[in-house]
Amino acid sequence: MKNRFDLLVFDWDGTLCDSIGWIVKCIQQAALACGVPVPSEEAARSVIGLRTDVAMMELFPGSGGQIVENLVAAYRENYFSKPVGEEDLFAGVTDMLCSLQEQGYKLAVATGKTSKALSRALEATATESFFDTVRSAEAAASKPDPEMLLQIMTELDIPRERTLMIGDSVHDLRMALNARVDSVGVACGANTQEQLSAFSPLVCLDRTTELLDLLG
Numbered sequence: 001m002k003n004r005f006d007l008l009v010f011d012w013d014g015t016l017c018d019s020i021g022w023i024v025k026c027i028q029q030a031a032l033a034c035g036v037p038v039p040s041e042e043a044a045r046s047v048i049g050l051r052t053d054v055a056m057m058e059l060f061p062g063s064g065g066q067i068v069e070n071l072v073a074a075y076r077e078n079y080f081s082k083p084v085g086e087e088d089l090f091a092g093v094t095d096m097l098c099s100l101q102e103q104g105y106k107l108a109v110a111t112g113k114t115s116k117a118l119s120r121a122l123e124a125t126a127t128e129s130f131f132d133t134v135r136s137a138e139a140a141a142s143k144p145d146p147e148m149l150l151q152i153m154t155e156l157d158i159p160r161e162r163t164l165m166i167g168d169s170v171h172d173l174r175m176a177l178n179a180r181v182d183s184v185g186v187a188c189g190a191n192t193q194e195q196l197s198a199f200s201p202l203v204c205l206d207r208t209t210e211l212l213d214l215l216g
Helices: 020-034 041-046 052-059 065-079 093-102 115-124 147-156 170-179 193-197 208-215
Strands: 007-010 106-110 133-135 163-167 182-186 203-205
Touching (some): 007 147, 093 106, 163 170, 182 193, 193 203
Parallel strands (some): 007 163, 163 182
16 A cells, blocks of 8 residues: 555544543443443444544433433543543554654544543643644534545645545444545454444554554
8 A cells, every 4th residue: 555645544542542441431430420321331332433422322312412411521521530641552653653754644633532632632642743633523523424534635635535544433434435535444442343344444454553564
């Protein structure tokens, strides 16, 4: 795949940051606090990548607006109670981003996190300078809507055929399909290689850092 792409768009949680277990725990704690059935780990993992309110509506169909608001608030309270640091990135991620930047790739993040959560994560992991632009939950429709990718490509003036989406969830890969952008799945986060393969990625990697070999 060398010289095939100019823009690499990464999901954050489960792709660059080893945070899936913490997100699952926060979802389950939010359900417990709000008096609704606590979802299984599998169910909680299945909504990671969606905007938080959309994730809660998926997990608790038929819940009223106030219940969803309470779940979102409880989730965020739990989530922000844990400090974030460079140690939360998957091993080798910082070196990978540095290498890709040095090779001339444009780098971006497309995430269901809020801008507050993403800014906190980028600052705490010292990775903000690697990215040419980012899109968070408030900036566009929730995955798998293609709006995030379309906005990023327009801003950076990169055509879809020169853009690659890298993500660990089926929502990432569905977004890529909807945007008619190629994708690479990584099986180190929310979904398995088998689940990701159903959404036509070019390849599924065990670890995101294997991308260096793929593009080299």
